[in-house]
Amino acid sequence: MFDALSEKLQSALSDVRARGTLTEDDVAKAMREIRLALLEADVNFKVVKSFTQTVKERCLGADVLGRLNPGQQVVKIVSEELTALMGGSSAGLPFAPRPPTVILMAGLQGSGKTTATAKLARHLKSEHGSSVGLAACDVYRPAAVDQLMKVGAQADAEVYEQGTDRDPVDIARWALERAKQDGKDVLIVDTSGRLHVDEKLMAELVAIRKAVRPTSVLLVVDAMTGQDAVNVAEQFSQAVAFDGVVMSKLDGDARGGAALSVKAVTGKPILFASTGEKLDQFERFHPDRMAQRILGMGDVLSFIEKAEAQFGEDEAKELERKLKRNEFTFDDFLSQLKMMRRMGPLQSLMGMIPGLAGSDLQNVKVDEREIDRIEAIVLSMTALERRRPDLIKGSRRLRIARGSGTSVQQVNQLVKQFAQMQKLMKQMGRGKMPDLQALMRQGR
Ligand SMILES: Nc1nc2c(ncn2[C@@H]2O[C@H](COP(=O)(O)OP(=O)(O)O)[C@@H](O)[C@H]2O)c(=O)[nH]1
Ligand SMILES: [Mg+2]
Structure with missing residues (x-):
């Protein structure tokens, strides 16, 4: 995960890290390298610009240069700013005051929604002891319902499905009733996606949202698509407000551009990280830990x-x-x-x-x-x-x-x-x- 970025940032900082004293030139050189590393990682250029600006100001402003161990100060500042960039403190998922908590999953086709739906169910069950139901509202791909049934069973979550002949909005409404009757703590609504953001997709999501009034809307974003992922997230945020991001396929993402830009561009934090096809390869996203990991401080x-x-x-x-x-x-x-x-x-x-x-x-x-x-x-x-x-x-x-x-x-x-x-x-x-x-x- 983020190997390339991690390597470049560490090498950009290795010079200042080792120095006993630092000059303004040393800082400027490190900033240039950091800027390049972030651009190569496919981080949004506006984000890169403001990031390096802030880091530079802090490095030169706080009397870092004169300090003992100034290199460590610079590394600390970079780590703090990376943390802030990814959303600062880790945000949790709110529960509804009266169950079931309803979570609506949105995202493009293939972004990892169905996988994330089951992973989240498993996570909520093991972390909070929640009983979870899943609503099968992707009726466009014939295999979608089967797929959800399969992963749902693995996650020990009941799947509410009505095949592929009914309207997804009706299915969502029906599933919510069922979840209430069954006393579920959480209902996660898996939806369909398309290859591109289009009006029909957005209209359907808006209709489902109106029907089930979700506690949270989560956008699943494929980290491997880099900048595209961020553009998609931006388009979604204009049409269907979402509350947080599930960053999927981080295991295949050596660059990290999407994960580093999405909060700054959409204003919404990454709540969960999905790091593989298996259901347990899913964890809460902690910006501070991720920053430390990127900078080789371990986790x-x-x-x-x-x-x-x-x-x-x-x-x-x-x-x-x-x-x-x-x-x-x-x-x-x-x-x-x-x-x-x-x-x-x-x-x-x-x-x-x-x-x-x-x-x-x-x-x-x-x-x-x-x-x-x-x-x-x-x-x-x-x-x-x-x-x-x-x-x-x-x-x-x-x-x-x-x-x-x-x-x-x-x-x-x-x-x-x-x-x-x-x-x-x-x-x-x-x-x-x-x-x-x-x-x-x-x-x-
Ligand atoms: N490597 C990897 N593959 C993933 C991850 N999440 C999902 N996938 C795979 O991506 C493909 C599409 O996932 P799916 O959940 O069906 O996407 P959906 O169309 O948005 O519902 C499937 O082959 C998944 O196994 C992940 O975190 N890492
Ligand atoms: Mg799906």
Whole structure:
């Protein structure tokens, strides 16, 4: 996600980051590079202009230049302004005072509405314990109702459908009645889309909106279409006011232009991020965390949150404490591996780990068999060895290799990798990225 942008911004900032003192020229040069990076990322040019202007003014205005560690100040300012650009604090989805809360999904055909409908249902169920019904109002594509039934079942949400012969406005009205009768907390209305914004599409949406009076209208926007996505969002906002954006297909978007421009152009925040075809690849969008991720500050909070969802909160708190204090042993490593496996594809988690983003380690392909081997090696260590990896030498290595059915070389390699990891964590703790913790507090 946003790899290209992330790389360019980090390289634009790497110079100032490293400097002990900064001149106005240094700042100007960094701003030029940031401007280019954003334009290449397909961010709306007006947005780029005002963004770099603000950042520059803040960098030169607040006595950044004279300060100790001015580079860190600049990085902090960029991070704060990126956060503001994407909507500042993360916005939530309001619930209706009297259920059901009705959410109307809008967007072009293929933008990811039906997928997002089911993902949101799953999300609301798991986060809020909501019982959710889905209204099948896309009657133009024959397979649309079947698709919603299929993903709806996966999300454990009841689908209210009447085939494809009735008027979508009638179906929406009927579905709302059903949802009320069934005591649903939430009704999500999936609608049809067209390839382009046209009058018929807008008229139908307006009619459905009138019929069900939604608590929120969400616009699903395909991040992979970049600037086009933002133009579409702008056209929608003129015809059918929406309250927030679901940014879909972020997993395929290396550039990030849509995500960075849509709030500034439409005035509406991104509420959710969809990052894959699977139903659990969906999360609330947090501008502050996204900014930190783009700038290679990792994303501790999302990581911990994901861990919390899988584990008890206590376990996750403990992990957070250890990550911060650098009391990290092979035992923790082992339980982390287990946890990660429960959390889903390892690769997708790598970018969230601070210190890993942008490092060589992030590019390591995660092979599940490799994880099996690592687990076997750690399990063959004694309790003492797990706490004191520095003891693992000579005959101990051979014993561990035999015990785990691996080679001494493989044991060596793991011990070395582990030492490298500890070093990374120590660097974090020592404040190689000192703003991170401040930013995290701010994000709470
Ligand atoms: N990679 C990826 N694919 C997605 C995502 N969301 C939806 N899709 C795919 O995009 C296609 C269109 O999605 P769909 O929900 O049917 O769009 P709709 O026409 O707006 O209802 C489907 O093949 C989905 O599996 C996402 O976040 N990431
Ligand atoms: Mg659909």
